Amino acid sequence: MLTLEKERRPTQIKDRQNASMILVGNVADKTAILVDDLADTCNTITRAAKLLKTEGAKTIYALVTHGVLSGDAIDRINASALDKVVVTNSVDQDDHKRRCPKLEVLEVGTVFAEASVLCLPCSQQIYANWQSRLSGGSIMERALVYSSNTIRTSSSHGS
Secondary structure, eight states, rough: OEEEEEEOOOSSGTTOOOEEEEEEEEOOEEEEEEEEEESSHHHHHHHHHHHHTTTTOOEEEEEEEEEEOTTTTTHHHHHSSSSEEEEETSSSSHHHHHTTTTTEEEOOOHHHHHHHHHHHHHHHHHHHEEEEESSOHHHHHHHHHHHHHHHHHHTTTTO
16 A cells, blocks of 8 residues: 655646645555546646656556546546556546547446435435425325335346
């Protein structure tokens, strides 16, 4: 485990690239995995990859939850020391994927759908607690009844 410390010291808004990085740990002949919640211009992640490669990392992967990849981000990734960048499709990646052979996209729709279904019992309990304040036949009531029936139907089929 190592730490890559980034310190932003912008003097002006346009000086955002004025950040220093400090590597704590040894990456020589190792696989390095960079993890970030969001990558927009990819300036930071490609600079980090360059530092890791300079310090001897054998392979460098980046795992990013939300790959915005705006501006020249794809060109930066293609020209970088990154071997692979894995992003979710929380942002459309079709064009990025065509332009970047290093990009791998993970589907998150099923994860969100499963989370929604798992939260349904909580939603039904909240609805039951507030039912006296809602008029019968509301959109919320119909949605919960529909969702409840859908879950029962899915459950009975072994899903």
